Amino acid sequence: MKGPTPQRHGRVAAICGLLVLSMGGLSFAAVPLYRLYCQVTGYQGTTQRAEKGSDVVLDRVVKVHFDANVAAELPWKFEPVQPSLDVKIGENTLAFYRATNISDKPTTGTAIFNVTPDAVGTHFQKVQCFCFTEQRLEPGQSMEMAVSFFVDPALATDEETKQLSELTLSYSFYPVRTPTKVGGQAAVSNAEGKGG
Incomplete structure (x- = not known):
């Protein structure tokens, strides 16, 4: 009985190599794919991005x-500038946060976000x-940053959220x-939060 041929060893090695490359590619793509999934479905409280404000405002x-x-x-x-706001569903609202660099060096930060309940x-x-x-703050610099948002009127009819x-x-x-880097400068939105 003959043992495996060198050609067969080469095929097995090629298949193993392809498997390793495939797994590496999938793990590299996992984070952006997961982020996309969360953005599309709102999974774990991931908020949505709207092109414009709402056209419908409810009394609720x-x-x-x-x-x-x-x-x-x-x-x-x-910190938030205001701890809370009463907002009509569908109403376009502006809220502010304040960030201060308490170090003696320029620093850049990026924010992740979610809403609860999920x-x-x-x-x-x-x-x-x-x-x-991304937001860059010089040493000691303080900046107010805005978020413009609305709560979609569909919240009032969704079985999971209509009682909230x-x-x-x-x-x-x-x-x-x-x-x-954008044009030689770190990307920063202005104090009114109109970047992005």
């Missing part, structure tokens, strides 16, 4: 609470947000090790 009001967090390795103070994610629409771009009267919009800032 929800209270939107604002939460702010910052990673320990980013030397910023970060089921609200598909109904929370951002028109403009400081979270769409309160929700929380939460941001967490993390340091950016290599800021994105």
Whole structure:
């Protein structure tokens, strides 16, 4: 009985190599694919991005609470300017957060965000947000950053959300090790939050 031929060894090695490359490619694509899935479905409270404000405003009001967090390795103070707002469903609303660089060096941060309860994610629409771009702060600099949003009127008829009267919009800032360059400058939205 003959053993495996060198040609067969080569095929097995090629198949194993393709499997390793495929797994590497899938793991590389996992984060952007997961992010896309969350954005499309609102999974885990991922908010949606709207091209324009709502055309329909209901008389029903929800209270939107604002939460702010910052990673320990980013030397910023970060807080909502207003702790909460009463907002009519469908009403285009502007809320502000304030960030201050408490270090003696320029730092750049990026914000991740979600809303709770998670089921609200598909109904929370951002028109403009400081979270769409990286934010750079010089030493000691403080900046107010805006988020323009509305709560989609579909919240009032969705079985999972129609009874809700309160929700929380939460941001967490993390340091950016290599800021994105735009025309030789780090990408930063202005104090009105109109970047992105």
